[in-house]
Amino acid sequence: MKFAVLVFPGSNCDIDCYKAVEETIGEPVDYVWHTATDLSAYDCILVPGGFSYGDYLRCGAISRFAPVMNEVAKAAEAGKFILGICNGFQILTEAGLLPGALLRNNSMKFRCHDTSLKVVNNKTPFTTDYSEGEEIIIPIAHGEGNYYCDDETFTRLKQNDQIVFTYSNNPNGSLADIAGICNEQGNVVGMMPHPERAVNSLLGSEDGKRMFTSILNAWRDIHGAASVR
Numbered sequence: 001m002k003f004a005v006l007v008f009p010g011s012n013c014d015i016d017c018y019k020a021v022e023e024t025i026g027e028p029v030d031y032v033w034h035t036a037t038d039l040s041a042y043d044c045i046l047v048p049g050g051f052s053y054g055d056y057l058r059c060g061a062i063s064r065f066a067p068v069m070n071e072v073a074k075a076a077e078a079g080k081f082i083l084g085i086c087n088g089f090q091i092l093t094e095a096g097l098l099p100g101a102l103l104r105n106n107s108m109k110f111r112c113h114d115t116s117l118k119v120v121n122n123k124t125p126f127t128t129d130y131s132e133g134e135e136i137i138i139p140i141a142h143g144e145g146n147y148y149c150d151d152e153t154f155t156r157l158k159q160n161d162q163i164v165f166t167y168s169n170n171p172n173g174s175l176a177d178i179a180g181i182c183n184e185q186g187n188v189v190g191m192m193p194h195p196e197r198a199v200n201s202l203l204g205s206e207d208g209k210r211m212f213t214s215i216l217n218a219w220r221d222i223h224g225a226a227s228v229r
């Protein structure tokens, strides 16, 4: 299985994502610059956190016009696995690959600390190694993580089981404590907390590890290879 970690000017969690793949599942992984026009070699695309284009206008509002985003849209359409973390989540919503928007935190402050999350949907390719309702510790670090969508979209999110993670203690004012969602097909997930920063007890939590093992197991299930469970 081959991973791409996208890199935009201002990304700062790209190396953490790369290392998380290397250290949790040891699968091949490449950095892919935002000008790339071919992602056909990759099975999973990680859109990392950071301050792409300096967060000008709105977080992710400029990055979504990067050439590579056309390829991300094609990959999403083809059912490949796509995970947007923090700024990556913001980019995916700006690109219309996930519904809703991320607004300024209701505190108007940048929040950077561990959060307790509830795994609401453990059926996505990114969450199968968690139990439904399990509480996990994953850190956040953002200024615009306040998830919002209109009533109609919220009804659809609930009906289609698209809410993947919720916060136990809402740190930013997100609607219905939403910390992460997926698209209708479940192959595109976006989340504000950083699982790549929780893959080793030295980092304070290992709870993010299973996102990476889940991805590999989902891919192996589809391709008939032995799982790493």
Ligand SMILES: NC(=O)CC[C@H](N)C(=O)O
Pocket: 048, 049, 050, 051, 052, 055, 059, 085, 086, 087, 088, 141, 142, 143, 144, 145
């Ligand atoms: N860690 C991040 O990806 C931060 C995202 C974005 N720059 C924000 O402050 O909301």
